[in-house]
Amino acid sequence: MAKKYKNKINKIRSFALALIFIGFVIMYGAIFFRENQILVIIFMTLGLLCIIGSTAVYGWIGLLSTKAVQVVCPNCNRHTKVLGRVDMCMYCNEPLTLDPTLEGKEFNQDYNKKHQ
Numbered sequence: 001m002a003k004k005y006k007n008k009i010n011k012i013r014s015f016a017l018a019l020i021f022i023g024f025v026i027m028y029g030a031i032f033f034r035e036n037q038i039l040v041i042i043f044m045t046l047g048l049l050c051i052i053g054s055t056a057v058y059g060w061i062g063l064l065s066t067k068a069v070q071v072v073c074p075n076c077n078r079h080t081k082v083l084g085r086v087d088m089c090m091y092c093n094e095p096l097t098l099d100p101t102l103e104g105k106e107f108n109q110d111y112n113k114k115h116q
């Protein structure tokens with residue numbers, strides 16, 4: 001299976017969005033168990049936890065964004081944020097690197113790991 005890389009901030013953002021969605025689906029699921037109060041409470045709590053988790057992830061994105069380096073993508077000329085040594089453009093998925101020694105090399109997410 002070929003790996004598909006995405007911009008890290010975008011990836012975390014989609015995760016946070018999915019978490020909100022899952023939270024609402026779980027809370028909606030509580031309707032089907034309205035006969036059983038304990039199940040309703042469990043579902044509501046789980047749903048709420050997902051939404052709280054998502055808020056936490058959004059806060060984390062905000063924190064990461066301050067650490068990310070803003071660069072102009074050479075491919076689409078838009079401002080994008082690079083997190084770590086290598087990352088993808090937020091708009092066109094062009095691989096970008098902050099490390100000149102990696103320039104021109106095939107994109108590999110492993111470059112973000114410290115020592116191999």
Ligand SMILES: [Zn+2]
Pocket residue numbers: 073074075076077078080089090091092093094
């Ligand atoms: Zn781009």
